[in-house]
Amino acid sequence: MPELPEVETVVRGLNGLIIDKKVVTVKCDNPKSFPNDQSQIDNFLIGAKVRRAKRRAKLIIIDLSTDYSLVVHLKMTGQLVYKGEQNWGAGHPNDSLIGQLPDKSTRVIIEFADQTKLYFNDQRKFGWMKLLPTVEVAELAFVKKLGPEPLADDFSLVVFKKRLARKQRSNIKAAILDQTVLAGIGNIYADESLFLAGVHPRTLVGELTDQQLKKLHQTIRQVLQKSIDLGGSSSRNYVDATGAKGNYLNWAFVYKRDQQPCRQCQTPIEKIRVAGRGTHFCPICQPESRS
DNA sequence: CACTTGACCTGTCCGC
DNA sequence: TGCGGACAGGTCAAGT
Numbered sequence: 001m002p003e004l005p006e007v008e009t010v011v012r013g014l015n016g017l018i019i020d021k022k023v024v025t026v027k028c029d030n031p032k033s034f035p036n037d038q039s040q041i042d043n044f045l046i047g048a049k050v051r052r053a054k055r056r057a058k059l060i061i062i063d064l065s066t067d068y069s070l071v072v073h074l075k076m077t078g079q080l081v082y083k084g085e086q087n088w089g090a091g092h093p094n095d096s097l098i099g100q101l102p103d104k105s106t107r108v109i110i111e112f113a114d115q116t117k118l119y120f121n122d123q124r125k126f127g128w129m130k131l132l133p134t135v136e137v138a139e140l141a142f143v144k145k146l147g148p149e150p151l152a153d154d155f156s157l158v159v160f161k162k163r164l165a166r167k168q169r170s171n172i173k174a175a176i177l178d179q180t181v182l183a184g185i186g187n188i189y190a191d192e193s194l195f196l197a198g199v200h201p202r203t204l205v206g207e208l209t210d211q212q213l214k215k216l217h218q219t220i221r222q223v224l225q226k227s228i229d230l231g232g233s234s235s236r237n238y239v240d241a242t243g244a245k246g247n248y249l250n251w252a253f254v255y256k257r258d259q260q261p262c263r264q265c266q267t268p269i270e271k272i273r274v275a276g277r278g279t280h281f282c283p284i285c286q287p288e289s290r291s
Numbered sequence: 292c293a294c295t296t297g298a299c300c301t302g303t304c305c306g307c
Numbered sequence: 308t309g310c311g312g313a314c315a316g317g318t319c320a321a322g323t
Contacts, residue, residue: 001316032299058317075317077301105301124300126317142318170294179318187316236302236315276296277316 002074004150004184005227006238006246007058010080013241014053014062017082021112022049023064033107033122036131044068045110045131057146057183061137069134072120077105078127082241084116094243123237147182150220160217168206174275175205176220185220188233188248188255191280193220195254200286201274207289226251254280 002010026041028034048064055061060072060080072080083098101119102109108120108129120129137143147163148155163182167175173194176185185193194201196219199212208216227233232246235256239245249256253263258271262282272279 003317073317075299076315122300123302124315126300166293174294177317278314 001076001186001188001233001235001238002078003058003186003189003233004055004224005189005248006232006240007055007060007074007184008228009232009240009246010074011053011055011060014060014080014082017084017241018050018062018112018118019052020049021114021116023047023110024113025109025111027109027111028107030107030125032125033120033127034129034131040131045070056137056143057149057179058186059143063134067134068131069137070129070131071137071140072129073127074122075124075126075128077123077237079105079119079121079237079239080241081119081121081239081243082116083119084114094239097239098243145180147178147180150182150184151224155221157214157217161213164205164213168204170205171202171274172199172205172208172216173201173277173279176216177275177277182220184224187277187279188235188252189220189223189227191255192253193223195281195286196223198285200288201272201279201281203289254282256280 023045026045044066045064045068048066048068051063051065053060053062058073062070062072064070074080081098081101083101103121105121105123106119107122107125110118148159164175167178167181173190175181176190176193177187191201193216197212197216199208199216227248230247230251231240231244232238233248234245235249254269257269258280259268261267262269262285265282265284267282267284269280270283
């Protein structure tokens with residue numbers, strides 16, 4: 001669920017909360033969530049100071065003073081939540097969530113020298129964090145294969161078309177979900193951007209018109225930016241680094257809106273399966289191409 | 292190689 | 308109320 005806008009929101013939050021903090025203890029209840037050896041953790045995480053947090057695709061990368069980085073993938077249910085005086089206390093809106101940590105979904109606890117803590121929670125245990133040398137992050141096989149960042153200035157229509165060139169026979173939804181084509185789109189923003197572009201999710205890439213490609217290139221960027229502005233989407237359990245939920249779904253056109261009226265034409269939104277995933281669309285605004 | 296399906300997990304919701 | 312099963316959806320491995 002955390003897709004590009006949610007991960008970006010977490011990273012921005014971390015940058016305002018944990019810079020220069022020094023790690024003093026690390027606890028992990030589930031080796032799969034944090035598979036490093038204890039000796040690596042002792043040597044390169046304990047005692048390290050946080051330099052900065054950044055994002056690549058859906059990855060959170062926390063650079064440390066030891067020239068190691070903590071790389072985190074939240075997958076579906078991961079949360080990276082900071083508990084400090086800023087966001088925890090009687091009367092604070094996030095107290096009900098933050099105050100209860102750790103809970104049964106807590107996998108890793110990182111404690112800083114000022115006794116504040118960073119919690120990695122992950123109900124379904126699909127997510128992970130890994131400690132590795134900063135220079136090796138970009139060399140990871142799956143990082144090297146990632147497509148371009150859709151919000152980068154140089155992500156032009158020409159680049160978009162080039163990226164789709166080898167996907168002519170797959171449907172457009174599967175193509176934009178493929179992280180080697182584009183980095184950062186997941187199920188929510190795939191559905192939303194296809195709706196705004198008026199493209200049926202099962203349309204084959206090779207059958208898209210130039211006009212549709214141009215429109216989709218724009219709507220992908222629009223939707224991702226809009227969601228970042230709204231703090232992301234909280235479909236199930238996404239929260240940002242301060243424990244706050246995102247607001248995008250109050251504004252969504254199709255995602256999780258099956259049977260509800262389309263915001264443009266009042267036709268009930270339909271839910272189908274495309275690329276193995278629940279897919280929401282408007283049958284009038286996104287007509288199926290006949291072929 | 293391109294594309295699809297299944298596995299990884301746990302919690303929730305729906306129908307009987 | 309309890310219980311089975313479908314579903315949620317990011318990514319990689321395995322299968323077609």
